[in-house]
Amino acid sequence: MLLAGSPGRASGSPARRRTGTVRDGTGAGRAPVPGSGQSPEKSPQAALQVGVPSIACAPSGAPAVLEELLRELQLLRKGMVKEQVKTCRKAWEGCEEEEESGEGNPQAGSHCHVQAAFHCRTRENISVEQRSWQELQLYYIPERDGMFHRGTGLNLTSGQYTAPIAGYYTFTATLHIVRREQRRKGQPCRENRLRVLICVQSHCQHNSNLETISQLESGGDLFTISVAGVLYLQAGQYASVFVDNAAGSPLTIQSGSDFSAILLGV
Template identity: 80%
Template sequence: MLLAGSPGRASGPRARGRTGTVRGGTGAGTAPVPASPGKSPQAVLQAGVPGAAPAPALLEELLRELQLLLKGMAKGQVKMRRKAWEGREEEEKESRAGTPQAGAHHRVEAAFHCRTRENISVEQRSRQELRFYYIPEREGTFHRGSGLNLTSGQYTAPVAGYYTFTATLRIVRREQRRKGQPGTGNRLRALICVQSRCQHNSNLETVSRLENGSDLFTISVTGILYLEAGQYTSVFVDNAAGSPLTVQSNSDFSAILLGV
């Protein structure tokens, strides 16, 4: 079938001098070569093609042409597969380019996780800025970049951008409210303030109501703030309760620069 469909087999002096049955199905005054069971192809060709070239030479030429045709088909398949592979690679590149994970991972330039070094007293009806932190040497803690002052408890933004802040405070009530004493204003606020101006700037805040019979509890505040380069934040505890409180040591304060 390959030889019958090859170009140049049905024309030319060589084609006219040989059987058309082998080449293209028709010949110049020659009967088709029948398929004889029990006879080899060489015998069939010698018997059915009068005046043709010897069968071995004819078979060798046919094999050479068949090999050329197969080579051409193989090259065509290689080209098709190569084009398909290149097209798939381009699609994968475009797909990767459209995802947030494409390219190198973004390096976090500013981040920290610290803890209070000692207990901090907060008197009743007062607001206290938390100070004296340390960087714990434990798995999972981190500190990258500048701006953290462990003594003052203030974190100064090295670059303008969006920062996520979290503070988790463990509080102990030092005195219980007596029975019959009014419980108005028995609240506690945890704040993360910008420039220590908790009433004027945009700040993060959590309000918790103190219940009788609870001596130890936890309060957390978390959120995102936009800081200009050079602005600082710190943690405040606003004690509106009728008894003094203590912020225990190892309370957490952390931040990560999200982006600019």
């Protein structure tokens, strides 16, 4: 097929104008039979003719002709390989351009656009008295690398994040806590515990929430406690961080404690 479509096959030496038959796909091509009275043009197997000499009727100079044809076939194959390489290179360069253009556009390609996310920190120290329950407030977003805020719904003053759309949100809170005084001697250890929760609509006992419990050590003045997980919020519902201090001494949530959330999907 390459030789049939190559330029100059219909013209040239008489050897190039010799005709042969095209195989019918079953591998049983036929050459003209002398004396049969049937010409090659009338044979159904020879309906398409190419400039390849028939092996059955090849003259004495056939090897030279075959070598010429092989050289031409090799040149044609090299040309096809070069075209394929050029096409693949163009396609690869096109993919790289799409990736580069998608870096500045979050909606480009298969990258998912995050519609709602934030990462904030407590602005000042927050005191939590013993055997008390308190919602953390007064956050801010520092101007430094790695901090982010996208979408609406975050109230830095109240510490409540209202979901702009219904969906699954991943929440994380990391609190740095200082015990202001040690527990009294003889106080039961079972009371010396701390709970940190992320609750929906401030109803930690009824609605779904995230919770972690830490048993406070008697000699530990500074420690860190974290809670993380996924909550489903309806549009308009809010989530916030709560601290349940069941210890026998007051606690202080240090400034710089983290609260963050990212919308995973709807």
